[in-house]
Amino acid sequence: MKRIGLLSSLVTYAVVGVCAGSLLASAAETRTATIVGLQGDVTVANAPAKVKQQVGAGELIATGSKSLARFNLGINGPGLNVLENSSVTLDELTADTSGSAPVITTRISVKAGSAAGYVKKLAPQSVYTVSTLTTTAAIKGTKWKVYANGRVAVTEGCVTVTTSKGGKFDVCKGQAYDPDSDSVVAASGADFDDGGGFNGEGTPSVFVPSGFTPTRPVTSGASTGNP
Numbered sequence: 001m002k003r004i005g006l007l008s009s010l011v012t013y014a015v016v017g018v019c020a021g022s023l024l025a026s027a028a029e030t031r032t033a034t035i036v037g038l039q040g041d042v043t044v045a046n047a048p049a050k051v052k053q054q055v056g057a058g059e060l061i062a063t064g065s066k067s068l069a070r071f072n073l074g075i076n077g078p079g080l081n082v083l084e085n086s087s088v089t090l091d092e093l094t095a096d097t098s099g100s101a102p103v104i105t106t107r108i109s110v111k112a113g114s115a116a117g118y119v120k121k122l123a124p125q126s127v128y129t130v131s132t133l134t135t136t137a138a139i140k141g142t143k144w145k146v147y148a149n150g151r152v153a154v155t156e157g158c159v160t161v162t163t164s165k166g167g168k169f170d171v172c173k174g175q176a177y178d179p180d181s182d183s184v185v186a187a188s189g190a191d192f193d194d195g196g197g198f199n200g201e202g203t204p205s206v207f208v209p210s211g212f213t214p215t216r217p218v219t220s221g222a223s224t225g226n227p
Contacts, residue, residue, distance in 0.1 A: 029097070030057070033076075037070035043061075043062045045060060060089055063083065063085060063086050069081070077106065077118070077120075079198040086110070086114055092105055093106055104122065105128075109131050116146075122140050132149070133148075135150040135179065138160045142155075145193075145194055153176040154173055155194070157173065169183075169184050
C-alpha cells in the first residue's frame with residue numbers, strides 16, 4: 001500500500017509540474033507589428049502594404065527603390081524601419097506581461113537590404129535579436145542598423161554580435177561590426193542613415209528625404225495595434 005501511495009504522489013507531482021509549465025508557456029502572448037508609415041513601393045506577403053495594417057510573424061516585408069516601411073512593435077520594440085530595396089521578416093513577436101515588467105521575445109531576420117530600429121531597455125530575461133545569414137545581433141536597448149551582408153552598426157548603446165564563424169563582438173555607439181574584416185570598426189556615414197530617425201518614444205515618424213518624389217503618396221497613421 002505504501003508503494004502504491006508513493007507512486008500516486010509522484011504521478012500527482014508530475015502532473016502538477018506539467019500543468020505549471022504549460023501555464024508559464026501560455027503566459028507569453030503572440031503579438032503583431034503595426035505599419036505606421038509608408039512611402040514608395042512596399043509589400044507584405046506579396047500584397048500592397050497599408051498604413052495601420054497588422055503584420056504577424058513570418059510575413060515577408062519587401063521594399064522597392066526609394067521606399068520605406070515604418071513599424072510600431074509596441075513593447076516588443078518599439079521602432080522598426082525597413083529601408084529601401086530590403087526584405088525582412090518578423091520571425092517572432094511575443095510578450096509575457098504577467099510579471100512586474102514585460103518579458104518579450106523579438107526575432108527579426110534581414111534577408112536583403114537593411115533595417116534599423118530603436119529598442120527601449122529590456123528586462124534581463126527578454127530576447128531581441130536581428131539576424132542575417134552570417135550574424136546575429138543581440139540587443140538590450142539601443143539604436144541599431146543591420147545589413148543583410150552581416151554588417152551591424154550602433155548609434156546608441158551596445159549590441160553583442162555573434163558570427164557564423166564563432167566570433168563574438170561587442171559593438172557600441174559609433175561603431176560597426178564589419179564582416180569583411182571580421183572586426184569592429186568606426187561606423188560610416190551610411191550607418192547613421194536609419195530612415196529619418198525616431199521620435200522620443202522610439203516610434204517611427206514619417207519623413208520625406210530631400211529631393212525625393214515618392215512613387216505613391218507618403219502616408220502615415222497612428223498605431224492601432226499592441227500598446
